[in-house]
Amino acid sequence: xxxxxxxxxxxxxxxxxxxxxxxxxxxxxxxxxxxxxxxxxxxxxxxxxxxxxxxxxxxxxxxxxxxxxxxxxxxxxxxxxxxxxxxxxxxxxxxxxxxxxxxxxxxxxxxxxxxxxxxxxxxxxxxxxxxxxxxxxxxxxxxxxxxxxxxxxxxxxxxxxxxxxxxxxxxxxxxxxxxxxxxxxxxxxxxxxxxxxxxxxxxxxxxxxxxxxxxxxxxxxxxxxxxxxxxxxxxxxxxxxxxxxxxxxxxxxxxxxxxxxxxxxxxxxxxxxxxxxxxxxxxxxxxxxxxxxxxxx
Amino acid sequence: xxxxxxxxxxxxxxxxxxxxxxxxxxxxxxxxxxxxxxxxxxxxxxxxxxxxxxxxxxxxxxxxxxxxxxxxxxxxxxxxxxxxxxxxxxxxxxxxxxxxxxxxxxxxxxxxxxxxxxxxxxxxxxxxxxxxxxxxxxxxxxxxxxxxxxxxxxxxxxxxxxxxxxxxxxxxxxxxxx
Numbered sequence: 428x429x430x431x432x433x434x435x436x437x438x439x440x441x442x443x444x445x446x447x448x449x450x451x452x453x454x455x456x457x458x459x460x461x462x463x464x465x466x467x468x469x470x471x472x473x474x475x476x477x478x479x480x481x482x483x484x485x486x487x488x489x490x491x492x493x494x495x496x497x498x499x500x501x502x503x504x505x506x507x508x509x510x511x512x513x514x515x516x517x518x519x520x521x522x523x524x525x526x527x528x529x530x531x532x533x534x535x536x537x538x539x540x541x542x543x544x545x546x547x548x549x550x551x552x553x554x555x556x557x558x559x560x561x562x563x564x565x566x567x568x569x570x571x572x573x574x575x576x577x578x579x580x581x582x583x584x585x586x587x588x589x590x591x592x593x594x595x596x597x598x599x600x601x602x603x604x605x606x607x608x609x610x611x612x613x614x615x616x617x618x619x620x621x622x623x624x625x626x627x628x629x630x631x632x633x634x635x636x637x638x639x640x641x642x643x644x645x646x647x648x649x650x651x652x653x654x655x656x657x658x659x660x661x662x663x664x665x666x667x668x669x670x671x672x673x674x675x676x677x678x679x680x681x682x683x684x685x686x687x688x689x690x691x692x693x694x695x696x697x698x699x700x701x702x703x704x705x706x707x708x709x710x711x712x713x714x715x716x717x718x719x720x721x722x723x724x
Numbered sequence: 725x726x727x728x729x730x731x732x733x734x735x736x737x738x739x740x741x742x743x744x745x746x747x748x749x750x751x752x753x754x755x756x757x758x759x760x761x762x763x764x765x766x767x768x769x770x771x772x773x774x775x776x777x778x779x780x781x782x783x784x785x786x787x788x789x790x791x792x793x794x795x796x797x798x799x800x801x802x803x804x805x806x807x808x809x810x811x812x813x814x815x816x817x818x819x820x821x822x823x824x825x826x827x828x829x830x831x832x833x834x835x836x837x838x839x840x841x842x843x844x845x846x847x848x849x850x851x852x853x854x855x856x857x858x859x860x861x862x863x864x865x866x867x868x869x870x871x872x873x874x875x876x877x878x879x880x881x882x883x884x885x886x887x888x889x890x891x892x893x894x895x896x897x898x899x900x901x902x
Binding site: 428429430432452454455456459460462463464468472474476500523524525526527529530609610611 | 725742743744746765766767768770773779780781782784785786787789790792838841856857859860861
């Protein structure tokens with residue numbers, strides 16, 4: 428097995444172009460398990476741990492977008508990016524353990540593209556873009572178009588993920604995950620909700636309840652309508668319980684879950700509805716209505 | 725492939741490394757340092773926890789090739805050398821013994837590494853900090869209470885610069901902030 432150790436981003440792209448079969452390796456929290464258990468013997472590993480460009484966090488870029496290097500560990504997201512990326516920071520905090528959060532990264536999560544990846548619901552809710560690059564050039568892929576199947580994504584063989592572009596939050600965001608304990612848990616299911624007051628829209632993300640991470644689009648459209656018609660963005664009062672229940676039901680309808688060792692399909696649908704209602708309550712409780720509006724907490 | 729790294733302050737070299745083997749395998753089988761334990765090999769149990777360039781990591785999830793040039797600290801590196809050159813127990817290790825935090829001992833090296841990292845970062849951790857810091861380390865014997873006691877004890881003995889083992893008992897009051 429060849430072990431390629433590019434010293435910088437240009438070398439990494441050249442190596443990937445020359446060896447499209449080379450498997451990228453950074454934190455190793457997914458790939459090393461497969462190697463340890465002899466489930467996979469790639470001909471080449473492409474170790475990205477010396478590529479400094481991938482460890483950068485650029486918060487001073489255009490607009491209020493955070494450009495998160497592909498191998499920035501979850502630990503740093505929790506510690507440093509809670510304010511601009513609240514849902515992603517909450518999701519990052521539920522990943523594994525301190526040891527896993529010191530190594531695992533959003534770039535690795537996207538590369539593995541597991542339907543249970545913790546970052547994905549938060550990235551969907553925030554409307555992130557994945558920056559993929561090759562020697563041919565680079566492109567920004569909307570997160571909605573990134574996942575193509577279980578552990579499959581749209582990356583070409585010669586492409587690597589350089590960064591994820593996430594707009595700094597302009598409203599409250601939440602992430603919630605169901606598991607058997609508070610650490611070392613692969614999600615039974617997960618849900619993220621982001622309020623976007625500047626466009627008067629909401630976005631959602633569901634994890635571990637369909638072949639890929641998905642948005643609950645019908646639920647978003649329903650809630651957008653309720654918030655708009657009821658004037659909620661202006662007066663800040665919560666939506667009626669019947670609307671919250673309908674939102675939850677529509678979120679569950681967006682799932683296409685399976686029965687597996689972590690939970691049944693029925694349980695996942697039920698739990699996603701509960702998480703949708705809770706995250707709606709939490710985000711809306713934190714929504715600061717425009718000044719002068721009557722507030723009702 | 726030849727691997728050069730620094731382990732517990734000493735430059736080490738290992739030859740004929742398969743680059744996909746784990747740092748844990750290198751430490752145990754190539755360098756004769758069996759303190760880091762091999763249990764799950766998938767990052768679930770924390771028994772193989774070491775410091776890699778300062779970061780607390782599962783050595784089973786680090787490819788040997790990724791450790792080239794790295795500074796690694798294992799549980800063997802926690803004990804400071806005494807004046808006679810023989811290793812002495814660190815305050816944390818002493819606290820584990822005094823609090824009865826060791827039963828079969830298999831998880832102990834990983835827990836020591838995780839607790840050591842916590843106390844270096846936060847000398848007076850609250851219970852919630854201790855629980856979170858140890859959440860990646862499984863112990864099937866103790867039920868964790870004695871381990872948490874040991875971390876509290878080590879904190880109480882060292883946070884104020886108090887000398888280790890000077891009349892402090894395992895039942896000593898826990899530090900503020902609990």
